[in-house]
Every structure is written in C-alpha cells, then in structure tokens.
Amino acid sequence: MMVHDMKQRRKLLRNVSIRSRLLFGFIALPLVVMIICFLLYYNFSMQMIISKNQESSQHSVEMVEELFHLNMERLEDQMTEFCAQGIVYDMLLSDGESSVRKNFVAYAKMNMNLNGRNRLVLFNEKQEVIYDDAGEKEQGNLSLPSTLDISWAYKKEHNGIFLTKRIVYHNETIGYVCGGFKEGAFSPSFTNASSISNMMIIIDKDNHYLFGQAAFPKGKNIQISQDMVNVNGKSYYHESKQIEGMDWKVVNLVSSEYVLQEIHSTRNMLFLYGVAILILEAILSTIVYHSIYDPIHNILVSMRKLDETNLISSQVEDNGKDEVHELSENFNDLLNRVQELVKTVALEQEQKRETQLQLLQAQINPHFLFNTLNTLHYLAILNEDNPVSEGISALSKLLRNTIVDSNEYVDVEEEIENVKNYIIIQKLRYGDLFETVYNIDEDVRHCRILKFLLQPIVENSILHAFEEDREHQILTIRAQAEKGCLKIEIGDNGKGFQEVEQSYTNKKLSGIGIMNIQERIRLMYGDKYSMNIQSEVNKGTIVTLLLPYRKGGITDVQGIDSR
Structure with a gap:
C-alpha cells in the first residue's frame, strides 16, 4: 500500500514541470524548512527564557519573604521586650502622673529597641492615647488597627507599617502600644x-x-x-x-x-542571519538549478528542432561529466544512429522500388510457363497419355504453390497435397517402384506448418531408400497430435543405413533440403522442437518431426489427447 501511494505521488509530481520541481526543491522547500526551524527555535527559546525568569523571580520572592519574616519576628520580639518593662506598666497604671510620664518619655526616646521606628503610641485599656511621640499635627489621629495580642497593619494615610501589641498585667489588659515603621525597616x-x-x-x-x-x-x-x-x-x-x-x-x-528583550534581540539576529543564509542559499541553489536545468533544456530544445535532413546540427553540446552529460552523449549517439538508419531506409526504399519493378517483370514469366504447361496438359489428354497429363497437372499445381502462393505457412492438408503432386511427378520416372500410404488424423488436418517442410524428406526416401529390384516398397506418411504437439512421421521400408544416431549429417541424407528443414524448425519454432531420424539397415528409415500444434496461427494445446 505504501509503495503504491509513493508511486501515485510520483505520478502527481510528473504533472509538474522539471523547472517548477527544481525551484521548489532548491528554494521554496529550504525556505519553508528554515522558517519552520526559526519559529520552533524562537518558541523554544521564548519558553526557556520565560521559565528561567520564573525560576529567578521565584527565588527572589522567597529571599525577600524570608528577610521580611525575619525582620517581622525581630520587631515583634523587640516590641514584646519593650512592653515587659516596668516603666511601661507604671505609665499605664499611674493615670499619667507627671513624674512617671517624664521618666517614660525619656525611656522611650533613649530605648534602643524597636530599631527603625518613626512613631510610638501608647493606649490605655480604654484605647485612649496617653502618649504619642509624633508631631502635634499627627497626634490623636491614630486608631488601634486590631485588638489582637499582636498584629500588623499598613496605614497609607501615615505612609507606614504599624505593629500593635496588647499589654497584659496580672492577666488583665492594661493598655496597648503601637509602633510605626518605615518600609525600609523590613x-x-x-x-x-x-x-x-x-x-x-x-x-x-x-x-x-x-x-x-x-x-x-x-x-x-x-x-x-x-x-x-x-x-x-x-x-x-x-x-x-x-x-x-x-x-x-x-x-x-x-x-x-x-523578559522578551533578549529573545527579541536573538530573533532579530536570527532574522538577519536567516536573510543572509537565504541570499547565499538562493545564489547556490540558482547555480545548482541551472547546472541541472540548462543541460536538460538544451536536450529538449534540440529534440524540438530535429530535422531529418540534417540530424547532426541537432546534437547537444555538453562538456560536463555528470549523468546529464551521459544522457546528452546517448542522445547524440541516437541521432547518429538515426542518421544512419535514415540513409539505410532511403537505400532500402530505392532497392524496394527496383525489386517491385523486377517482380512486375517476373510476373510475365510464370504466366507464360503456366500457359505452356496447360497447353501440354491438354495435348496429353488429346493423345490419351494419362500419366503425362497427370504429371503435368501435378507439376503445374506444385509450381503454382511454390511461385504464386507467398504464404509461409500452410495447413497440413495443403502440405500433404503438395507431397501428393510431387509423388505423381516422381512416378513418371519410377513407375510403380513404391506405394504411398497416408495416415492423417482429422484433428490435425488444419494445423499450420511451414510450407514445403515434408517434400525434401519424401525426396530423400524416393532417391536413396528404394531399390529397383525390390517389391512391396512402401512410403508411409503419418500425422497426429501427441502431448500438445504435432507429430509427423515419414517412414519407408527401404535400405536404411548403419548410423542409428539421431543426426541428418549422414552422407546419404546430407542434401540441402534435409539441412534446410532442421534449420527452419530451429529458427521458426525454437530448440524445443526438432527433427529426429532413426534408421536400420535393410529395414528402413523413419524421420520424425515434432512441431507446435497450431490452428489458424494460434497455438492450441487444449483438449489434445496423448496418442
């Protein structure tokens, strides 16, 4: 399935010109790949920088939170220590006596605890301000943010952070203290x-x-x-x-x-690099593209302007050493061969015209020959010479099949008829020296074989097998189907010869006709089919032909019974 899909895609690509494919492969495709890589790298870099920024920011937040918490605990401890002083209790329990207040004010100003404070406010149990070290404009306008034991609050109107702690004496709340701090205290x-x-x-x-x-x-x-x-x-x-x-x-x-400033700088730098690479890639791609396209285009142009009269001028000039150069060389060789073929065809056409003229002239001679044979045939009939009449008629038919009929293949029945005509002619010479027996199966009568394939074998039997002083000499011709093939046997009960090997090189059978049969079988049918000769002295000779079973020019091996 995958191979089929690949073939379909290749067929689709073949619908696009080579120029478009080269431009796509060398310029468009690398550009798309470069853009995709750039976008992937940009996205990856941006995510990485954002992740690193988050890690750094988280680390900074944790450090600030830890420092803030430590300072908060320090200030709470200092506030607790301040509230535990006896002079603070005296200030809250003395109802604001001048001497106690004076000592508290001095203590509050000189106390090193609550470092970094910019304001200190003391409330009684009724949450009334009994001390505030702020300026007169700010005194009295600060309220308790909470009634918890200790709490933090930010008051934007005072632009500060306030720590409030409940003061307890003998398990009873006797007041509150509130310390204000600047942001830098934390x-x-x-x-x-x-x-x-x-x-x-x-x-x-x-x-x-x-x-x-x-x-x-x-x-x-x-x-x-x-x-x-x-x-x-x-x-x-x-x-x-x-x-x-x-x-x-x-x-x-x-x-x-x-955060994105760095990646934007990197993006701009990559963009500049990308443009430079793209320009360089476009230059190199153009060079490579023309190194491939131009030679192919030259071949195409040469093919379009082919001229039969001068093919040499259409040859391609290519000095490269690549596959396209090899293609150009093959194209030039093809043009040279075509040029030679054009000359050969022209010469053959001239020879063909001469041959046609000769054939037209030669038609006169057979016509005269057949008219002469017909005249002799009728003269023999008038003279009541039947053997001569039959011989002339047989010769006329034999020559007509030889000279007039140009078909290379004939039916077995037609070939047997030619053999019969030849035997009639030979009997004019040999008389009743031999008899002929025909055993032709009906299912092979219309099989197609080469014309005049049997006559040379019959001729050799008549000339070399039979003796004038022997009686009952018989020539047998048998044709039948066997194992999907056509088997023809021509046998005689004549002299035979000693060499029983399957060869036709015996001196007695070394005629041109016998050699011609074997060669024609090999050339027309292949090595699978053959001629076989078996002979025994004083018993006779059998020549067996194994041929393809064909009717009407088509091999038919269906329904043939083995004989």
Missing part, C-alpha cells in the same frame, strides 16, 4: 529606586498594593490570579508568596518587554 529593597522592568511589592489579602518599588497608587488592585498582570497599560510576569505569619504577599513583577 528590607532595604523596598526603599531602592524603583525600576519599571523589575519591581518587588507587597500586597494585602485583597490584592491591594501596600508598598514596594513600584510607583503604583496606594491601594491599587493587582490581579495576580491571571497569568499576566496588566498595570497602567503594561504587562508583567509575576511570582508571589504568602508572608509567613501575615496575610500579606510578596510579589515580584517583571516587565514582559524586559
């Missing part, structure tokens, strides 16, 4: 100059932007649930991680333009 990366290509930001549980390296408005919604983040008309790849112990997330945004 990681210096959040205070670095922002870059539009790579930004590390913090968002809350509702995906609202809190702070970071981006210049986004506070509270802007960042849709990290999508594959790509679109902010302010720009697309970003993103990686995020939940901060341990908080409901905030660290998000790293990387501009898609920045």
Whole structure:
C-alpha cells in the first residue's frame, strides 16, 4: 500500500514541470524548512527564557519573604521586650502622673529597641492615647488597627507599617502600644529606586498594593490570579508568596518587554542571519538549478528542432561529466544512429522500388510457363497419355504453390497435397517402384506448418531408400497430435543405413533440403522442437518431426489427447 501511494505521488509530481520541481526543491522547500526551524527555535527559546525568569523571580520572592519574616519576628520580639518593662506598666497604671510620664518619655526616646521606628503610641485599656511621640499635627489621629495580642497593619494615610501589641498585667489588659515603621525597616529593597522592568511589592489579602518599588497608587488592585498582570497599560510576569505569619504577599513583577528583550534581540539576529543564509542559499541553489536545468533544456530544445535532413546540427553540446552529460552523449549517439538508419531506409526504399519493378517483370514469366504447361496438359489428354497429363497437372499445381502462393505457412492438408503432386511427378520416372500410404488424423488436418517442410524428406526416401529390384516398397506418411504437439512421421521400408544416431549429417541424407528443414524448425519454432531420424539397415528409415500444434496461427494445446 505504501509503495503504491509513493508511486501515485510520483505520478502527481510528473504533472509538474522539471523547472517548477527544481525551484521548489532548491528554494521554496529550504525556505519553508528554515522558517519552520526559526519559529520552533524562537518558541523554544521564548519558553526557556520565560521559565528561567520564573525560576529567578521565584527565588527572589522567597529571599525577600524570608528577610521580611525575619525582620517581622525581630520587631515583634523587640516590641514584646519593650512592653515587659516596668516603666511601661507604671505609665499605664499611674493615670499619667507627671513624674512617671517624664521618666517614660525619656525611656522611650533613649530605648534602643524597636530599631527603625518613626512613631510610638501608647493606649490605655480604654484605647485612649496617653502618649504619642509624633508631631502635634499627627497626634490623636491614630486608631488601634486590631485588638489582637499582636498584629500588623499598613496605614497609607501615615505612609507606614504599624505593629500593635496588647499589654497584659496580672492577666488583665492594661493598655496597648503601637509602633510605626518605615518600609525600609523590613528590607532595604523596598526603599531602592524603583525600576519599571523589575519591581518587588507587597500586597494585602485583597490584592491591594501596600508598598514596594513600584510607583503604583496606594491601594491599587493587582490581579495576580491571571497569568499576566496588566498595570497602567503594561504587562508583567509575576511570582508571589504568602508572608509567613501575615496575610500579606510578596510579589515580584517583571516587565514582559524586559523578559522578551533578549529573545527579541536573538530573533532579530536570527532574522538577519536567516536573510543572509537565504541570499547565499538562493545564489547556490540558482547555480545548482541551472547546472541541472540548462543541460536538460538544451536536450529538449534540440529534440524540438530535429530535422531529418540534417540530424547532426541537432546534437547537444555538453562538456560536463555528470549523468546529464551521459544522457546528452546517448542522445547524440541516437541521432547518429538515426542518421544512419535514415540513409539505410532511403537505400532500402530505392532497392524496394527496383525489386517491385523486377517482380512486375517476373510476373510475365510464370504466366507464360503456366500457359505452356496447360497447353501440354491438354495435348496429353488429346493423345490419351494419362500419366503425362497427370504429371503435368501435378507439376503445374506444385509450381503454382511454390511461385504464386507467398504464404509461409500452410495447413497440413495443403502440405500433404503438395507431397501428393510431387509423388505423381516422381512416378513418371519410377513407375510403380513404391506405394504411398497416408495416415492423417482429422484433428490435425488444419494445423499450420511451414510450407514445403515434408517434400525434401519424401525426396530423400524416393532417391536413396528404394531399390529397383525390390517389391512391396512402401512410403508411409503419418500425422497426429501427441502431448500438445504435432507429430509427423515419414517412414519407408527401404535400405536404411548403419548410423542409428539421431543426426541428418549422414552422407546419404546430407542434401540441402534435409539441412534446410532442421534449420527452419530451429529458427521458426525454437530448440524445443526438432527433427529426429532413426534408421536400420535393410529395414528402413523413419524421420520424425515434432512441431507446435497450431490452428489458424494460434497455438492450441487444449483438449489434445496423448496418442
């Protein structure tokens, strides 16, 4: 099935010109393959760069999250240590006595804990502010973000991060302390100059932007649930991680333009290389194409302008050493042979015209001969000389079959009739020296054999087998079908000869006629068919012909019984 399909495709290609196939094979096909390879490489490279960017971004997010968490724990520990000081308890339990307040203020300003804070607010158990080290404009406008034991909150109006802790004394809540911190207290990366290509930001549980390296408005919604983040008309790849112990997330945004900048540069470089390779490939392909197409085209042009009168001028000039050169040489040799054949045909036509003239002239001689024989035949009848009359009639029929009838094959029945006519003529000479017996099967009478195949054998039997002083000499002719072949036997009970080997080279049977029979059988029927001679001294000779069983020129071996 596959071989059949391949043959069908080849047949379809044969409907396209060689020029189109060469152009497709040398230019179009390589160009398509190059484009496909370029697209595959581009897609693979883009996916690889995006994957590497995701790995790098994920690693950066994990590092920032870990640093953020460590600083968060440090600040929580510091806040816990601050709240455990006795002066804090005194401040909350003294109802704001001036001396206690003075000592607390001094302690709060000189305390090294809560490094990086920019504000400290103390609330009593009623969540009323009893201390705030902020400026007068900001005092009193800060509320507790939560009533949990310890919690974090980002207040955009104060542009800071606030840590709130409950203060418990003897299992009772006596107040709260709230510390405000700048963004840099958790990681210096959040205070670095922002870059539009790579930004590390913090968002809350509702995906609202809190702070970071981006210049986004506070509270802007960042849709990290999508594959790509679109902010302010720009697309970003993103990686995020939940901060341990908080409901905030660290998000790293990387501009898609920045990520694909390298692959775009590679694409442009590959495009330039591709154009250069394409130009070079087109030049080389054109050279190769013309090296194949031009010689073939020259042969085609030479074939189209063939001129019988001068075939030499149509020969192809090709100095190459490839298969096309060999084809050109064979084409030129063919033209030379055709030129010779044209001359030979012209000579044969001239000879044929001469032969036709000779044949027309020769038709006069047989006509005169047959008229003369007919006159002799009627004279013999008038003189009541029956043997001479029969002999002349037989000779006339024999010559008519020989000279006038040009058919190479005759029926067995017609060939037997020629033999009978020949024997009638021979009896004019030998009289009743021998008798002839015919045993011809009905189913072989219309088999086709070569004309005058039996006469030379009969002639040899009459001339060499029979003796004038012997009686009851018989010539037997038998024809029958045997094993799908036609078998003809011509036997006599004459002198015979000593050599019993199957050969016709015996001196007594070395006539031209016998040799002609064997050669005609071999040339016309092949080595499968033959003539066989068997002879025994004083008993006779049998000549056996094995021929193809043919009727009307077609071999018929069906329904032939073995005899």
